[in-house]
Amino acid sequence: MLVLRGGTLIDGTGRAPLRDATLVIEDGRVEAVTTGAAATWPSSAEVIDVAGMTVLPGLIDCHDHMALHGYELASRWELNEAGSTRHLRTARAIEHTLAMGYTTIRDAGGLDAGFRAAIEQGLLAGPRLLTAVAIISPIGGIGDRVSPSGHECMVPADPALPRGVANGVDEVRRVVRTMVRAGADVIKCATTGGASSRAGHGPKDPAFDPDEMRALVDEAHALGRKVMCHALGGPGLRLALEAGVDSIEHGCYLDEDPELIPMMAERSTFFVPTLTVYEYHSESKAAHVRERSRALREHHLASIQRALAAGVKVVAGTDAGGHGHPPNAAELQHLVAAGLTPLQAIRAATGWAAECVGLEREIGTLEKAKRADLVVVAGDPLADMGILQSAERIRLVVKDGVTQLRR
Secondary structure, X not given: OEEEEEEEEXXXXXXXXXXXXXXXXXXXXXXXEEEXXXXXXXXXXXXXXXOOEEEEEOEEEEEEOOOXXXXXXXXXXXXXXXXXXXXXXXXXXXXXXXXXXEEEEEEOOOOOHHHHHHHHOOOOOOOEEEEOOOEEEOOOOOXXXXXXXXXXXXXXXXXXXXXXXOOOHHHHHHXXXXXXXXXXXXXXXXXXXXXXXXXXXOOOOEOOOHHHHHHHHHHHHHOOOEEEEEEOOHHHHHHHHHHOOOXXXXXXXXXXXXXXXXXXXXXXXXXXXXXXXXXXXXXXXXXXXXXXXXXXXXXXXXXXXXXXXXXXXXXXXXXXXXXXXXXXOHHHHHHHHHOXXXXXXXXXXXXXXXXXXXXXXXXXXOOOOOEOOEEEEEOOOOOOHHHHHOHHHEEEEEEOOEEEEEO
């Protein structure tokens, strides 16, 4: 039994912080949450005094790319280093992410299911991983390995990452099934280009047609997988929502169509804005990427604020990988700057995030019978969200009741 006593608890439900809280953990789950003198535990328990610190649920990033380490073409096509070196680099990023208090990561493409198995088998210390394996898009979409000249990449792909290009209803269904066979926990697709896409395939340029998207979503749901969809604006954004995707990734131009945000609220579609990646893109060396990122900024902020006002759940995701692996909690600071309260920003990376990834019955909040995933930080993140980005402030990380880091 593990007991954390005397700290301030932010439980991830949206409730106000609980002062002088005691958290009792047994057999990997939360046994009790009490305060002050009401707390009791057996003499055999390990007791940790966390007075002056804040206890939070283990943090969740709903959109990461743990196996990506740069936007350069050689890196994207895995030409710049040996596969073994790249895998070890990925393992290091995974370990560091856990040490920063992130106990669950939903990977949006590029990470094969072997990393999840390695963590589950104790070969690697890391967060609970949910992986999309690879992004599904049609020819010319963001999942198509194409060079600036327009030629398809002929370099053999990693066999653990099936090719995500699909055209036509039958092929879309086949590729969804292939991803699930390869170990996908979630299906990732794209119905638009992006800020960092090649010139000529931007944030409002569509991908897939209605029949293809309906087939993709129906097949994924039939196989018990949620669908996360890269969609920034234009007709492709509407297409994704009408097809019934479970979350909109990026959603920068939601504000331009007055019907979309109410549609998301009605259908309980999650919004993963990934502000962190656009901070990076706004300083890109590529002029078209820089211009796109700066042009979408005000629309992106307006979309977030309108979504919140409409009751859409905004959740945290960094879209890290291409821009390296900075502290995932930078996203929480960006969300506060975009209009979320500090408590909402924490909920975006805990309770709401757990709902987004389909694990709300197990993680995301520190309540009786939930899995004991938590992070203890020195200070008050509600007063300074930046402390969640400081390794020195992360004092304790627990996943499934097992201590992963203690300072």
